[in-house]
Amino acid sequence: xxxxxxxxxxxxxxxxxxxxxxxxxxxxxxxxxxxxxxxxxxxxxxxxxxxxxxxxxxxxxxxxxxxxxxxxxxxxxxxxxxxxxxxxxxxxxxxxxxxxxxxxxxxxxxxxxxxxxxxxxxxxxxxxxxxxxxxxxxxxxxxxxxxxxxxxxxxxxxxxxxxxxxxxxxxxxxxxxxxxxxxxxxxxxxxxxxxxxxxxxxxxxxxxxxxxxxxxxxxxxxxxxxxxxxxxxxxxxxxxxxxxxxxxxxxxxxxxxxxxxxxxxxxxxxxxxxxxxxxxxxxxxxxxxxxxxxxxxxxxxxx
Amino acid sequence: xxxxxxxxxxxxxxxxxxxxxxxxxxxxxxxxxxxxxxxxxxxxxxxxxxxxxxxxxxxxxxxxxxxxxxxxxxxxxxxxxxxxxxxxxxxxxxxxxxxxxxxxxxxxxxxxxxxxxxxxxxxxxxxxxxxxxxxxxxxxxxxxxxxxxxxxxxxxxxxxxxxxxxxxxxxxxxxxxxxxxxxxxxxxxxxxxxxxxxxxxxxxxxxxxxxxxxxxxxxxxxxxxxxxxxxxxxxxxxxxxxxxxxxxxxxxxxxxxxxxxxxxxxxxxxxxxxxxxxxxxxxxxxxxxxxxxxxxxxxxx
Numbered sequence: 001x002x003x004x005x006x007x008x009x010x011x012x013x014x015x016x017x018x019x020x021x022x023x024x025x026x027x028x029x030x031x032x033x034x035x036x037x038x039x040x041x042x043x044x045x046x047x048x049x050x051x052x053x054x055x056x057x058x059x060x061x062x063x064x065x066x067x068x069x070x071x072x073x074x075x076x077x078x079x080x081x082x083x084x085x086x087x088x089x090x091x092x093x094x095x096x097x098x099x100x101x102x103x104x105x106x107x108x109x110x111x112x113x114x115x116x117x118x119x120x121x122x123x124x125x126x127x128x129x130x131x132x133x134x135x136x137x138x139x140x141x142x143x144x145x146x147x148x149x150x151x152x153x154x155x156x157x158x159x160x161x162x163x164x165x166x167x168x169x170x171x172x173x174x175x176x177x178x179x180x181x182x183x184x185x186x187x188x189x190x191x192x193x194x195x196x197x198x199x200x201x202x203x204x205x206x207x208x209x210x211x212x213x214x215x216x217x218x219x220x221x222x223x224x225x226x227x228x229x230x231x232x233x234x235x236x237x238x239x240x241x242x243x244x245x246x247x248x249x250x251x252x253x254x255x256x257x258x259x260x261x262x263x264x265x266x267x268x269x270x271x272x273x274x275x276x277x278x279x280x281x282x283x284x285x286x287x288x289x290x291x292x293x294x295x296x297x298x299x300x301x302x303x
Numbered sequence: 304x305x306x307x308x309x310x311x312x313x314x315x316x317x318x319x320x321x322x323x324x325x326x327x328x329x330x331x332x333x334x335x336x337x338x339x340x341x342x343x344x345x346x347x348x349x350x351x352x353x354x355x356x357x358x359x360x361x362x363x364x365x366x367x368x369x370x371x372x373x374x375x376x377x378x379x380x381x382x383x384x385x386x387x388x389x390x391x392x393x394x395x396x397x398x399x400x401x402x403x404x405x406x407x408x409x410x411x412x413x414x415x416x417x418x419x420x421x422x423x424x425x426x427x428x429x430x431x432x433x434x435x436x437x438x439x440x441x442x443x444x445x446x447x448x449x450x451x452x453x454x455x456x457x458x459x460x461x462x463x464x465x466x467x468x469x470x471x472x473x474x475x476x477x478x479x480x481x482x483x484x485x486x487x488x489x490x491x492x493x494x495x496x497x498x499x500x501x502x503x504x505x506x507x508x509x510x511x512x513x514x515x516x517x518x519x520x521x522x523x524x525x526x527x528x529x530x531x532x533x534x535x536x537x538x539x540x541x542x543x544x545x546x547x548x549x550x551x552x553x554x555x556x557x558x559x560x561x562x563x564x565x566x567x568x569x570x571x572x573x574x575x576x577x578x579x580x581x582x583x584x585x586x587x588x589x590x591x592x593x594x595x596x597x598x599x600x601x602x603x604x
Binding site: 015016019020023024026027030031034035037038040041044052053054055057058098099100102103105106107109111112113118121122125127128129130131132133134135136137138142153154156157162187188189192213216217219220224235238239241242243270271274277278281282284285 | 310312313314316317319320321323324326327328329330331332333334335337344348395398399401402403407411414415416417418420421422423424425427428429431432433438439440442443444474478505506507538539542543557561564570573574577578580581585588589
């Protein structure tokens with residue numbers, strides 16, 4: 001309290017104020033640089049596609065248009081990708097959380113025999129892994145190719161998240177509480193569901209974010225394991241649109257348009273798809289900002 | 304007796320996790336043996352014949368035309384990433400830490416880690432729309448300001464590939480990387496700052512003598528983790544940024560493993576290439592960990 005008072009009185013010297021001013025200038029430049037590409041994309045998505053195509057957008061939208069959004073929402077391929085991604089993200093995150101919490105809880109119980117060995121067995125996979133091809137062979141031999149499981153199962157547990165979870169269970173929950181519950185006759189699972197889980201809401205929220213962002217943005221596993229176009233997630237379709245420029249071909253069904261108009265629509269759609277595909281994750285994170293710092297802290301304590 | 308049954312439920316809770324690690328992490332490790340075999344999918348991993356000579360896939364790689372360029376590109380890209388990608392989050396955290404207003408600080412943090420939540424596909428798409436030759440923003444600006452006569456072919460030039468890869472990586476991850484340091488800084492005792500002030504230390508001196516030591520062990524941990532990734536240039540972004548014109552600079556081991564292994568079905572050969580990569584990786588992380596344990600008593604295990 002005393003310290004705060006002193007601060008509020010604010011007896012800063014000239015030098016201090018100059019330094020503060022410099023800090024704000026540098027900060028402003030850094031932020032401007034970071035946020036500019038994002039503003040640019042949003043502006044392009046709302047602009048007249050012709051002006052976008054000519055490269056005439058600088059910062060703010062010009063010739064306000066919602067046509068590109070309307071065009072995107074009419075594109076079945078994109079909508080299907082969206083649905084697939086939602087499915088993979090929800091199912092994948094559920095499995096992630098289920099395995100991570102149960103496994104980490106079991107290993108956080110000190111009376112479990114062999115817990116050190118099992119923990120080492122898990123951490124070792126961070127150090128050395130089978131790699132792309134052997135994993136692909138396993139997935140293919142299990143007949144998982146072209147199913148949702150090929151996306152969801154091979155990354156069912158992230159070792160980093162697992163360790164964060166485990167150390168949170170070990171250090172974040174008072175030992176007396178667990179002991180007391182045991183004395184009262186609670187089983188291990190009872191302690192888990194009645195005490196540990198309810199007290200770990202914030203760390204679980206962090207895990208949900210970590211895992212679901214991973215699933216939402218995942219494209220390479222889908223590229224590897226899903227060849228069936230109907231099952232491809234959003235990111236793979238985005239890749240075709242943004243990088244391979246397949247949009248103009250995709251719009252074969254609107255062949256009454258000439259190629260110039262098509263190129264124009266395609267250019268505008270690029271930006272609106274970027275916005276629509278990134279929006280859910282961007283919107284998600286400010287809500288969880290306070291949890292993030294907590295989660296990262298738990299992780300950094302353990303290293 | 305009762306205790307034994309009690310622990311049985313814990314083992315049951317653990318079982319799915321163990322199964323996952325056995326099936327999706329350890330069986331692939333066993334599968335590495337195909338690097339020393341002539342793997343035929345219908346015959347299977349275990350029944351395929353041993354290669355003759357045993358190391359033939361490795362010698363083929365090292366004698367091959369591309370091995371030099373693959374290793375050079377992988378190393379350049381990852382050391383570049385380490386060299387520039389490691390200090391910037393630290394600097395960003397130091398900058399944010401000096402901001403007095405809590406609201407500004409929070410706002411700034413929110414903006415700096417927004418890019419982390421964007422997918423690599425979108426990031427590479429962004430690069431395309433900002434830098435392409437037709438109507439890319441940067442080229443349009445530079446030409447209209449008269450800095451350039453002709454637009455630069457950023458996306459298809461071998462020269463620009465590596466800087467763009469590294470810079471876009473910094474743009475995307477610097478803010479996120481700074482979160483760890485911000486968390487560590489939250490734990491620095493404020494009285495240390497007061498004491499330094501009493502001793503007459505200016506802002507820069509306080510940063511140097513109080514703030515930096517406060518995050519030193521976090522920095523070392525992050526450095527070890529980053530070193531472990533040195534040979535581990537992710538294929539995701541490289542593969543997206545790669546094209547026929549910049550391939551001489553963008554061909555790295557991981558993308559090569561993907562293209563020869565999955566697209567050309569040379570399973571044994573590409574597993575051998577990957578094994579070479581991961582062995583170096585593992586050695587690196589072990590060595591760095593050991594050094595840091597000796598020098599600073601901070602280590603991962």
